[in-house]
Amino acid sequence: MIISTIASHSSLQILMGAKREGFRTRLYVKPNRKAFYSSIPPVDEIVVTENMREVLGDDGIVVPHGSFVAYLGIEAIEKANTKFFGNKRFLKWxxxxxxxxxxxxxxxxxxVEVIEPEEAKPDELYFVRLEGPRGGSGHFLAYGYELEEKIKGLSEPYRIERFTDxxxxxxxxxxxxxxxxxxxxxxxxxxxxxxxxxxxxxxxxxxxxxxxxxxxxxxxxxxxxxxxxxxxxxxxxxxxxxxxxxxxxxxxxxxxxxxxxxxxxxxxxxxxxxxxxxxxxxxxxxxxxxxxxxxxxxxxxxxxxxxxxx
Amino acid sequence: MIISTIASHSSLQILMGAKREGFRTRLYVKPNRKAFYSSIPPVDEIVVTENMREVLGDDGIVVPHGSFVAYLGIEAIEKANTKFFGNKRFLKWxxxxxxxxxxxxxxxxxxVEVIEPEEAKPDELYFVRLEGPRGGSGHFLAYGYELEEKIKGLSEPYRIERFTDxxxxxxxxxxxxxxxxxxxxxxxxxxxxxxxxxxxxxxxxxxxxxxxxxxxxxxxxxxxxxxxxxxxxxxxxxxxxxxxxxxxxxxxxxxxxxxxxxxxxxxxxxxxxxxxxxxxxxxxxxxxxxxxxxxxxxxxxxxxxxxxxx
Amino acid sequence: MIISTIASHSSLQILMGAKREGFRTRLYVKPNRKAFYSSIPPVDEIVVTENMREVLGDDGIVVPHGSFVAYLGIEAIEKANTKFFGNKRFLKWxxxxxxxxxxxxxxxxxxVEVIEPEEAKPDELYFVRLEGPRGGSGHFLAYGYELEEKIKGLSEPYRIERFTDxxxxxxxxxxxxxxxxxxxxxxxxxxxxxxxxxxxxxxxxxxxxxxxxxxxxxxxxxxxxxxxxxxxxxxxxxxxxxxxxxxxxxxxxxxxxxxxxxxxxxxxxxxxxxxxxxxxxxxxxxxxxxxxxxxxxxxxxxxxxxxxxx
The missing domain is CATH 3.30.470.20 (ATP-grasp fold, B domain)
Known part of the structure; x- marks a missing residue:
């Protein structure tokens, strides 16, 4: 039995764990990341490709992680016939x-409390959170008086949270x-x-x-x-x-x-x-x-x- | 031989260590904490009770930790006939x-240097420490000029330390x-x-x-x-x-x-x-x-x- | 075969690793550090001395670490006939x-970008780094407007880096x-x-x-x-x-x-x-x-x- 995943996020522990439990492993790796991932023993098979969607044709058990939705999209994952570990319909939540x-x-x-822009008080701190998982990037801290200016340029869905100290x-x-x-x-x-x-x-x-x-x-x-x-x-x-x-x-x-x-x-x-x-x-x-x-x-x-x- | 303790503070490592060394374990747990503590394998016997003093009637070796004095009081611990690991008269120090x-x-x-309120300089930082172990809560940082105001309301013994940078x-x-x-x-x-x-x-x-x-x-x-x-x-x-x-x-x-x-x-x-x-x-x-x-x-x-x- | 080193920096893991791999160990220790190092099992032989240069006469394999250059000097290390683990000519780099x-x-x-003092802008932050490894001490953070004053007193080689946020x-x-x-x-x-x-x-x-x-x-x-x-x-x-x-x-x-x-x-x-x-x-x-x-x-x-x- 083969356990497969994409090289990134938490693939090192997924691979190491699979080997320790006696499985073979297969890893889909972008060419610019090949040097590292080909140097570590827990990788049995390495598929070097620019197209991470190849994992959707894998014949093993695919373990998804935080890079899957970004690389493949929810829809492609839900439609695929690949065997995914876990409930793949949970991924979108x-x-x-x-x-x-x-x-x-x-x-x-x-x-945390979510507020409307007009509720913000000038001297209080707020946290503007963009929608979806994104490794923290894009979110920002702002005082109430800065909010209008700072959210003006946002092109993605966001919301404003009362900042927790x-x-x-x-x-x-x-x-x-x-x-x-x-x-x-x-x-x-x-x-x-x-x-x-x-x-x-x-x-x-x-x-x-x-x-x-x-x-x-x-x-x-x-x-x-x-x-x-x-x-x-x-x-x-x-x-x-x-x-x-x-x-x-x-x-x-x-x-x-x-x-x-x-x-x-x-x-x-x-x-x-x-x-x-x-x-x-x-x-x-x-x-x-x-x-x-x-x-x-x-x-x-x-x-x-x-x-x-x- | 049984090793017993109260569910909190460092009880997880006490229980896990006891099992690893071959002892049976007994844990006194408040009802609102039962779900977690009853889910972990290192607990052999679970005593669900609001009254943590029941541990003082335990017939095993009781391992005290940082919640014992708060829950039971020094006096009750020192007077108890229970077998405590360690020197129970050290606990009060x-x-x-x-x-x-x-x-x-x-x-x-x-x-650290302890000062009297009148020695404080307005623009220097001080740390006001309340007496006894308390998980950090209650202590606070203050500039000299804020000290009088801030210590006015304290009802517990405290002291003022020169803040260490x-x-x-x-x-x-x-x-x-x-x-x-x-x-x-x-x-x-x-x-x-x-x-x-x-x-x-x-x-x-x-x-x-x-x-x-x-x-x-x-x-x-x-x-x-x-x-x-x-x-x-x-x-x-x-x-x-x-x-x-x-x-x-x-x-x-x-x-x-x-x-x-x-x-x-x-x-x-x-x-x-x-x-x-x-x-x-x-x-x-x-x-x-x-x-x-x-x-x-x-x-x-x-x-x-x-x-x-x- | 004996593995030897000086007591400091990373000697604990060097000693413990040597024992685990089946070697004997020898440690050169200053008298004021004897209590701790003589209490730990991985030390087979302890040489208590003020003169760390004695390690240069050791007949085992000497494992150098971050205190070696400070204690012995590059020149003495390069000239010594002692067997050093690693390329001892790399140490000076x-x-x-x-x-x-x-x-x-x-x-x-x-x-990081290194700048000349005259390039500094008054309101930007810079990091002044002294030459050589020094456990972080001596380096400092400064705004451009403070730089002249702060570097005046430096008697060692230094350079000014644009501070990375x-x-x-x-x-x-x-x-x-x-x-x-x-x-x-x-x-x-x-x-x-x-x-x-x-x-x-x-x-x-x-x-x-x-x-x-x-x-x-x-x-x-x-x-x-x-x-x-x-x-x-x-x-x-x-x-x-x-x-x-x-x-x-x-x-x-x-x-x-x-x-x-x-x-x-x-x-x-x-x-x-x-x-x-x-x-x-x-x-x-x-x-x-x-x-x-x-x-x-x-x-x-x-x-x-x-x-x-x-």
Missing amino acids: ETSFELQDRVLKKAGIPT GVYLYVHFFYSPILNRLELFGVDERLVIADANKRRPFRTLPYTIAGNKAVALRESLIPVLYDYGLAFVKAMEELEPPGIIGPFALHFAYDGEFRCIGFASRIDGGSNAKHWYSALYWERPMLMGERIAREIKLALEEDRLEEVVT | ETSFELQDRVLKKAGIPT GVYLYVHFFYSPILNRLELFGVDERLVIADANKRRPFRTLPYTIAGNKAVALRESLIPVLYDYGLAFVKAMEELEPPGIIGPFALHFAYDGEFRCIGFASRIDGGSNAKHWYSALYWERPMLMGERIAREIKLALEEDRLEEVVT | ETSFELQDRVLKKAGIPT GVYLYVHFFYSPILNRLELFGVDERLVIADANKRRPFRTLPYTIAGNKAVALRESLIPVLYDYGLAFVKAMEELEPPGIIGPFALHFAYDGEFRCIGFASRIDGGSNAKHWYSALYWERPMLMGERIAREIKLALEEDRLEEVVT
């Missing part, structure tokens, strides 16, 4: 404000249909270019993500996040049957209370930052990519593969 | 300025009476809500801890910290015989020199951030919770349990 | 602007002549005293390094960094035959583009922050110190030791 709001509301997870935490979950269990894998903090402000007088800088850093969450905060995770799984089960299969992440602002700012409806790049919580379930720390391969193996052993691929 | 100062002075560990490092130690050895396990940095300032124009924000991040300390700084750890162990041995058994942490401001800002007289929540220094002693990285279970096992094997429980 | 520029230019790696990433590589392979081991962010600004109104503070924090780099950024690593190895092969043997690090500012700010021509202290990328090559995460010992072992097994020592 992170791509629009409307879908995001629907599931978060149904799950009862508190969210707190830390931003990204919580990684895995829902296993085979074990009927939700696992909390870890938490990360994004490293964004705007963090440059920790060493200079403040200046508005891009929120583009450069990397992720593991955070050991204060343990007293975990149970409520786990409850949110359970509620999210339950809501998606009704909204997009059969619901979530595998990894997802909930994104929060925390200023003493958690307020959701979005989610990833697939493996989140922040799971590249290794955490030990997975050892609670699996005796040793495991990356999310390995967890995916483990679920496929468990499914195969019980002849239930159709429950984890779509 | 972190709870008052007076006790903190006594041991730090005896150990010769430099501390530096980084804050929390150093985790384990003292083993069985091996007669002090082990340096790792270092963390707190993630506090006030860190939000790295992405916004400065504003006074709470110091409430949201999580912990592992820091690989510059190696040249380690020997002096280890010497402070040794001196602290020696001082406590005289002040509260038989002295320290197991985990503690020293907290420092570092601006080129280390100045102690406090300590944890039990496992510190920052040890939830995994570090590899423990592999120096144990060949593979080990969480502090596992180290505790290992000490109990070593003590049982040598029939010396009474040296590690009180 | 990080010590001067002229050598740094030569190799970075040859490798085609983009660098971004994050600073340190990328750790290992080049193996035995396997003829470049391995990307991980990425860290420095924790410097100036980071204190994330919790206070901005103030110019020292860039002295206190520690390192692991960063999981956004995966899409890795291939270009790997290409820079390959180009660097190739350039050094021509400039200082036989070229790089073992660990080095490239240091970058990243504001959407990578611009090199320097490098470490030996194991970099940032590799003390553990990362999992090494598991791509070696099935489990390995610290750089262990990778060094592995290379020596591989060389010994193939009777090719002379290819990895000079």
Whole structure:
């Protein structure tokens, strides 16, 4: 059995996990990224191509990640006959404000407050968020008095959030249909270019993500996040049957209370930052990519593969 | 043999470590936290109760952590007949300025400078620290000119420290009476809500801890910290015989020199951030919770349990 | 066979790695650091001395690190008959602007822009960098209008860089002549005293390094960094035959583009922050110190030791 993916985002942990669980691996790589990806042992077969859509003709199990929608488009993914790990109809839920709001509301997870431009107060801070996952780029911070000027040029859907004076935490979950269990894998903090402000007088800088850093969450905060995770799984089960299969992440602002700012409806790049919580379930720390391969193996052993691929 | 604790703070690593060392585990959990704690395999027995004091009737070895004093009170812990891992009379030493100062002075560990309100200069920054461990909440930063106004409303004991322009490092130690050895396990940095300032124009924000991040300390700084750890162990041995058994942490401001800002007289929540220094002693990285279970096992094997429980 | 080094910088991982690969270890330690280093199991032989130059008479394989040039001087190292792991003539390349520029230019790696004092604009930020590796100390941030005043007192070679509003990433590589392979081991962010600004109104503070924090780099950024690593190895092969043997690090500012700010021509202290990328090559995460010992072992097994020592 072959596990296949596209070279980017979280493919390293997907490949490494697949090898560790005994699968062969196949990777679709753009020519300018070939040197690195051809140098690492967990890649069994490498397909060097400019056209990432070739993965849609793959005959293995394709593991999608955060670059899939950008490279292939939702429609092509949903129409493809390829075997995707997970519920491929879940992928679109992170791509629009409307879908995001629907599931978060149904799950009862508190969210950041969204305001209309005319409600903004001149001296307060706001966060302008563009629609869809975009690695942080495009979003920006602005005082109320700057808003009109700054949003004038936007050609994409956006919304204005009351800025939360707190830390931003990204919580990684895995829902296993085979074990009927939700696992909390870890938490990360994004490293964004705007963090440059920790060493200079403040200046508005891009929120583009450069990397992720593991955070050991204060343990007293975990149970409520786990409850949110359970509620999210339950809501998606009704909204997009059969619901979530595998990894997802909930994104929060925390200023003493958690307020959701979005989610990833697939493996989140922040799971590249290794955490030990997975050892609670699996005796040793495991990356999310390995967890995916483990679920496929468990499914195969019980002849239930159709429950984890779509 | 059963190892028991209360669900919070660092209970995940305590439970996981206990299982790994071959013990049974028992966990006292509040009803609103049941979903998470009942989902993780390392919990053998779960006692769901609003009353955490039930742990004082436990017949196993109870491992205290940072939530114990808050939930049970020092007096109840000291009077209980329960077997506590560690020297339970050490627990109170972190709870008052007076006790903190006594041991730090005896150990010769430099501390941040404490000033009287009238010594404050208007344009300098000060840190107002409330007494006792409190997860960072309540403390605040203030300029001298703001101090009078800001401390007016305080109803709890506090003190005013000269603010150190530096980084804050929390150093985790384990003292083993069985091996007669002090082990340096790792270092963390707190993630506090006030860190939000790295992405916004400065504003006074709470110091409430949201999580912990592992820091690989510059190696040249380690020997002096280890010497402070040794001196602290020696001082406590005289002040509260038989002295320290197991985990503690020293907290420092570092601006080129280390100045102690406090300590944890039990496992510190920052040890939830995994570090590899423990592999120096144990060949593979080990969480502090596992180290505790290992000490109990070593003590049982040598029939010396009474040296590690009180 | 004995592996020897000086107690500081990255000696803990060097010693631990040597033991894990089956070597004996010897450590040269200053008396004031004896308590810590004599307490850890991976040290087989300890030489307590004020004179670190004694390592130059060692009869084992000496693994140099970032404290060697400071303690011993380039000249003494190059003249010594001691067996050094790596190409000891590579060590000097990080010590001067002229050598740094030569190799970075040859490798085609983009660098931060260096300006002349008279080019500075009053309201822009600049970074004044002193020559040579120095653990971050001495460098400083300044507005153009402050530059003249601030550089007046400098007695060491320096240069003025256009300040990059971004994050600073340190990328750790290992080049193996035995396997003829470049391995990307991980990425860290420095924790410097100036980071204190994330919790206070901005103030110019020292860039002295206190520690390192692991960063999981956004995966899409890795291939270009790997290409820079390959180009660097190739350039050094021509400039200082036989070229790089073992660990080095490239240091970058990243504001959407990578611009090199320097490098470490030996194991970099940032590799003390553990990362999992090494598991791509070696099935489990390995610290750089262990990778060094592995290379020596591989060389010994193939009777090719002379290819990895000079």
